[in-house]
Amino acid sequence: MSDLSVPMIAATVATFFVAGIVKGVTGMGLPTVAMGVLGSLISPLAAATLLIVPSFVTNVWQLFAGPSFSSILRRLWPMMLAIIAGTVLGSSFIASSDTILTTATLGGALAFYSLYTLFARQLNVPMKIERWLSPSIGAATGLITGVTGVFTLPAVPYLQALGLSKDDLVQALGLSFTISTIALAAGIGAQGALQLDQMTLSVLAVIPALAGMWAGRFIRDRISPLTFRRGFLALLFLLGAEMAVRPLF
Template sequence: MTSSFALHASVVAATFLLAGFVKGVTGMGLPTVAMGVLGTLMLPAQAAAMLLLPSFVTNVWQLFAGPSVRELVKRLWPMMVGIVAGTLAAASFIAGGGGEWAVAGLGAALTLYAAAGLMAWRFSVPARHERWLSPAVGVVTGAITGGTGVFVVPAVPYLQGLTLKKEDLVQALGLSFTVSTIALAIGLTREHAFAVDDLGTSLGAVVPALLGMWIGQRVRGHISPATFRRWFFICLLGLGIQLLARAFV
């Protein structure tokens, strides 16, 4: 094992340990943190391929941690269909060597999400608008997922705007992220940016991600969620700006 390989493996493991920890505390953030950090070290398509299995495993865990899966699927299926359609339509961008534009898109998505979080943007979604707004949000989320590997915009603000109990919101986020992960895997595979040989690398990231998530869940009750989220968004903002600068400088 060369020293450069060992360093690379250590950085990847540390990244997914941190990303899992953030997800354990907040219920989201694993792919966002992983894409943000790894996006500074490799092409977005490579980072997206690496996060597929850790994202899938941790999101399925989150999705089935409560009793409301069937009800959430029944309510949110138009959004999920939109996510799949948007992701598959846009996957060629991140996988097709979008190059500096893919990096810029990732930076822009992280910056927008971080700014929204720091400014505490919140809005309420009237039930009468869900019928048309849900698939529209899904398509936009899918397009951003397919172009950048980031699942959160605008899915997270939209789900937070629904009248969901706290536990149902966590499950709804798990559902959205699980569908996004599967759709991204299909899109990357179709575009020949993810193959069976890549499963070993992605599988190796599962253990630190799960460990980080477990640690995050254990410390969640001992830290201030507001303070943690604020620093989380500040760090994301820094990563987003750094990626934007990297793309255009």
Template sequence: MISPFVLRTGIIAATFVVAGFVKGMTGMGLPTVAMGILGTLMLPAQAAAVLLLPSFITNVWQLFAGPGVRALAKRLWPMMAGIVVGTLAAASFIAGGGGVRAVAGLGVALTLYALAGLMAWRFSVPPRYERWLSPAIGAVTGVVTGGTGVFVIPAVPYLQGLALKKEDLVQALGLSFTVSTIALAIGLVSENAFAIRDLRESLFAVIPALIGMFIGQRVRGRISPESFRRWFFICLLALGIQLIARAFV
């Protein structure tokens, strides 16, 4: 008979191999996939705690992969400030004892992200709107992050709408995800929702995540990106619907 510890460790390892594979293929998606899978097995606050170190390490790697970090930080700092404020303000939601609402919120976030991806939703942000829209988008992203542990809504569609060069977009996503991870960690600690066991599991999850990233990067050129993204969003949609249904059963 498999012990609960071995079973939990195996599930975490498999989850982060899959999540790392998705990030290696697409440049994003590790937190989203990890939260979606682990959210079906544990409370979102526990899943978010396990997510912290693999997310931080892989996103810092992505952030510093190019030369434009300083310019992007100067341009996007209002958005980053909004992410921090929104995440800290909402951290009590994911850390609270009522896990049902957090599970439902996670399901809604995954469902919206999947639908946006499947419909190829894109919009353009005129430069004159960026000054006030950037902190607002950051704050909303922070609230979603603090409430669900998912960093992508609405940050990813917004950054895609800024007409950044491909390399700059990858770095901007890395910057947004890194700041979100740090803010979420601070929020969980301030709410006493981060235990020593979570730190051990988070550290353990780094290796499977890096293995998955390596595999994803190697496979990226052999699979049609359009086909992969379509099935990725379909799987996220199924996860989101399952989490919403679970919260109300």
């Protein structure tokens, strides 16, 4: 995406506003929505580049809004290091010129995440296996992030299974997403794929993302977050499935 046309700017603003609403209501989902919608309009690489600044800003805010940053970092640092390594390693795929394959892979990841989140049972990870499981989960999350630009799998189900308090879980998700964003930017940059016009629009996208988060918090007080989340995941599945099968037609 080298042409900052009015339709592309309008689509980016609308996408990040809606993504911000989802994050404001559910506490997550901004990168997933942004990659899903923009990845269906432009290449996944261009979508991931646009995602970098708004994702970083919103997730840093989420990370430092809680009370337990230091204890969460001590507990999860092996997972975070593995996320960095996996993301940088996998980013060569999203930076490749094969947009058909990367779009299909992104769509498959979105569809799988939606179905898993809708229907899977809540898992519980015993403390005794967390020490060796965390790096494995981090590496898998990093590889998927590098390949698709989506930060959620398997990090989100894993963190939800650790038995963290609500505030600590929100902060842990903020830590994971922040590290993933930084690692994705580093990986794309190492491939020489960052472009100035994309980064400029990425900076501007912070405004609708924050506005959407504010609107999402307003909406959260007036509707059931569970109902909203189910509707969002159903739409995300349809979008991901369409992207996954698009190369067949």
